[in-house]
Amino acid sequence: MNQKGKITMAHGSGGRATNELIKEIFADEFSNPVLDAMEDAAVVSGSKNIAFTTDSFVVDPLEFPGGDIGRLSVCGTVNDLLMRGATPKYLTCGFVLQEGLELSVLRRIVHSFAETAREAGVAVVAGDTKVVEGTGGLIINTAGVGFLPEDVSISAANCRPGDAIIVSGDLGDHHAAILSHRMNINNSIVSDCAPLCEMVQSLISEGIRVHCLRDVTRGGLGTVLKELAESSGVTMAVEEGLLPVNAQVRDFCGLMGLDPLYMGNEGKLVAFVAEEDAKRACEIISNCAYGKQAAVIGSVTDEMPGSAYVKTSIGGKRVLDVLFGEGLPRIC
Amino acid sequence: MTDISHKITQIKEWLAAYDGPDISIMEVCGSHTAAISKYGISGLLSEKLHLISGPGCPVCVTPTGYIDRLIELSMESDTTIVTFGDLIRVPGRKNSLAEVKGEGARVEMVYSPMDILSLAKANPKNQYVFAAVGFETTTPVYAMLLEQLISEHITNVKLLTALKTMPEVIGWLCEHTEEIDGFLAPGHVAAVTGSDLFIPLCEKYRVPFCVAGFSAEELLLAVYGIFKAVVDDREKGLKPEVKNYYPSVVTARGNETAAGLVNRYFESCDAVWRGIGTISGSGRKLRKEFEQFDAGSDLPMEDHKKNQACRCDQILMGKALPGDCPLFGTVCTPMNPQGACMVSEEGSCHQYLMYHRTR
Numbered sequence: 261m262n263q264k265g266k267i268t269m270a271h272g273s274g275g276r277a278t279n280e281l282i283k284e285i286f287a288d289e290f291s292n293p294v295l296d297a298m299e300d301a302a303v304v305s306g307s308k309n310i311a312f313t314t315d316s317f318v319v320d321p322l323e324f325p326g327g328d329i330g331r332l333s334v335c336g337t338v339n340d341l342l343m344r345g346a347t348p349k350y351l352t353c354g355f356v357l358q359e360g361l362e363l364s365v366l367r368r369i370v371h372s373f374a375e376t377a378r379e380a381g382v383a384v385v386a387g388d389t390k391v392v393e394g395t396g397g398l399i400i401n402t403a404g405v406g407f408l409p410e411d412v413s414i415s416a417a418n419c420r421p422g423d424a425i426i427v428s429g430d431l432g433d434h435h436a437a438i439l440s441h442r443m444n445i446n447n448s449i450v451s452d453c454a455p456l457c458e459m460v461q462s463l464i465s466e467g468i469r470v471h472c473l474r475d476v477t478r479g480g481l482g483t484v485l486k487e488l489a490e491s492s493g494v495t496m497a498v499e500e501g502l503l504p505v506n507a508q509v510r511d512f513c514g515l516m517g518l519d520p521l522y523m524g525n526e527g528k529l530v531a532f533v534a535e536e537d538a539k540r541a542c543e544i545i546s547n548c549a550y551g552k553q554a555a556v557i558g559s560v561t562d563e564m565p566g567s568a569y570v571k572t573s574i575g576g577k578r579v580l581d582v583l584f585g586e587g588l589p590r591i592c
Numbered sequence: 593m594t595d596i597s598h599k600i601t602q603i604k605e606w607l608a609a610y611d612g613p614d615i616s617i618m619e620v621c622g623s624h625t626a627a628i629s630k631y632g633i634s635g636l637l638s639e640k641l642h643l644i645s646g647p648g649c650p651v652c653v654t655p656t657g658y659i660d661r662l663i664e665l666s667m668e669s670d671t672t673i674v675t676f677g678d679l680i681r682v683p684g685r686k687n688s689l690a691e692v693k694g695e696g697a698r699v700e701m702v703y704s705p706m707d708i709l710s711l712a713k714a715n716p717k718n719q720y721v722f723a724a725v726g727f728e729t730t731t732p733v734y735a736m737l738l739e740q741l742i743s744e745h746i747t748n749v750k751l752l753t754a755l756k757t758m759p760e761v762i763g764w765l766c767e768h769t770e771e772i773d774g775f776l777a778p779g780h781v782a783a784v785t786g787s788d789l790f791i792p793l794c795e796k797y798r799v800p801f802c803v804a805g806f807s808a809e810e811l812l813l814a815v816y817g818i819f820k821a822v823v824d825d826r827e828k829g830l831k832p833e834v835k836n837y838y839p840s841v842v843t844a845r846g847n848e849t850a851a852g853l854v855n856r857y858f859e860s861c862d863a864v865w866r867g868i869g870t871i872s873g874s875g876r877k878l879r880k881e882f883e884q885f886d887a888g889s890d891l892p893m894e895d896h897k898k899n900q901a902c903r904c905d906q907i908l909m910g911k912a913l914p915g916d917c918p919l920f921g922t923v924c925t926p927m928n929p930q931g932a933c934m935v936s937e938e939g940s941c942h943q944y945l946m947y948h949r950t951r
Contacts, residue, residue, distance in 0.1 A: 516703075517626075517937065517938075519630070567948075571632075572631045572632045572808060574600060574632075574633070574809065575604060575632075575636065576631045576633050576635055576808075577635050578630060578947055579949075581945075581946055581947070581948065584926035584927065
């Protein structure tokens with residue numbers, strides 16, 4: 261197959277071109293005994309409780325500083341499994357390829373997908389490709405299965421008054437990287453897109469009493485805190501001065517009229533842990549590759565159930581709600 | 593405790609403890625409204641001290657007729673409207689640019705007016721119309737755009753202007769409302785115009801002005817400054833003054849290069865303010881010699897409410913708080929805005945809803 265070419269409708273015919281595409285771009289990258297058997301369905305070993313999730317990924321540009329849609333598609337699903345305390349095991353992928361997509365770009369994205377899956381310790385056990393008309397884009401769906409230990413109970417409804425709130429690093433990196441790239445703004449902001457296996461598994465294996473975990477994605481930390489306050493019937497109280505934000509991202513947000521609290525990440529989590537475990541939990545996260553800037557940012561209280569607020573640097577109180585709309589840059 | 597944190601503690605104590613006659617201060621600038629919410633400043637004030645959001649968000653004061661005209665232009669063949677993001681969802685009389693975009697109208701969102709240059713060069717047969725709204729802060733950028741259009745001989749770009757100026761609307765407010773005891777003056781505008789811009793208003797209407805910055809400390813200091821100025825003027829019978837609490841950026845005379853650039857291309861005109869009506873001399877339009885760059889801004893501009901119950905007009909004048917509007921948070925939300933104050937992130941209704949502000 262001509263690697264310099266582009267995706268055409270023939271690649272979706274189900275015939276020879278499809279076989280070539282799968283064989284030459286996907287099969288080697290994703291190789292494992294289950295997938296290599298090329299059966300209609302994967303048969304895999306299981307556990308008593310499994311976590312199961314799916315997500316679809318659309319991002320423009322397909323490749324961005326710090327990652328690409330392939331890495332993103334693995335991290336998104338793997339991180340969702342981790343947020344219930346599960347160990348990610350299996351992944352499926354559906355690649356919807358638009359006509360005109362450069363094969364060289366696809367090859368890089370598939371390689372990145374496979375590398376990230378290896379990093380996260382998950383096997384790609386089933387996959388599919390489809391070709392649709394379009395302008396060279398790519399949409400990926402992934403579904404994932406993780407094994408859930410019987411003694412783990414981590415849930416959005418489990419935040420308790422007294423819990424410490426820990427965020428695993430700088431807010432808004434992914435969002436700011438994508439926006440900067442789209443707007444041709446030169447800076448060194450890179451996406452934080454990463455699988456969070458090491459930090460979640462370390463927290464659990466070290467016996468930290470983790471009550472709730474949530475990855476901070478679209479809508480940002482502000483949205484996550486408000487949603488979890490409602491799910492758990494508690495109040496989230498965080499301090500502005502403790503929120504970790506990279507200086508470049510802070511300046512970028514200032515310039516654009518955006519708020520880091522409502523900017524998405526793709527490799528950060530917020531953890532709610534028993535107060536006595538807070539210091540140790542923060543140290544454990546800080547010792548992980550993707551948790552260097554981890555910080556305790558506040559605590560759960562019972563003052564106003566269902567609400568979240570930030571205590572500002574001058575002692576004011578700002579109530580947080582979920583993000584409204586799409587966060588459009590302001591005029592002046 | 594450092595000097596600055598000691599000072600801030602003292603300021604907060606004064607603001608919380610004030611128990612004299614009620615004082616209402618208008619922050620004219622939308623970015624100040626947003627910053628007041630963001631830093632939780634209104635919650636630090638005694639019940640006797642009030643902050644009122646004024647008509648300083650360019651999106652919020654753009655009349656419905658202007659949006660309707662953009663929509664008409666966007667439907668013309670080979671014409672594309674180019675605009676800032678937050679104008680896209682502002683309702684006209686019936687719908688918004690975002691709604692007609694879904695029906696095939698051509699609308700492009702950009703982050704800077706200069707972005708229109710690359711669009712126009714890439715598609716020389718297409719006509720581009722920039723939705724040129726804004727105050728003294730944004731007008732110099734349109735002047736720079738015109739310089740560029742002329743020097744590069746680009747002929748397929750026009751502006752539909754709805755440019756506004758601050759002193760006239762502040763003067764209008766002083767004449768039409770009793771509620772305002774002082775103004776927190778807009779820092780970005782003053783950076784361009786200079787803080788002296790407010791001296792004639794201060795002298796004529798005998799109200800103090802404090803030019804404020806945008807960080808938490810800068811803003812808190814200026815908020816304290818203006819409330820204290822009202823108290824001192826009342827108690828000691830002093831003459832009100834314009835004070836500059838943003839000296840790192842604002843000078844007395846402003847940026848004269850920017851002013852020169854603006855005057856080369858633009859002249860003063862009457863302007864229609866959403867919910868307020870026409871205010872004499874409160875706008876800017878292209879000078880006659882540059883009318884080839886105008887997309888019809890001089891045509892009469894109407895202003896009609898999308899929803900008759902909307903109280904954006906009274907909110908912009910400081911006569912009502914967002915929570916006083918029967919549509920607030922129920923019929924009118926950021927996802928389905930009835931009035932412009934709910935659209936822009938810096939609109940007072942949007943701010944009050946988003947941050948659950950009641951005052």
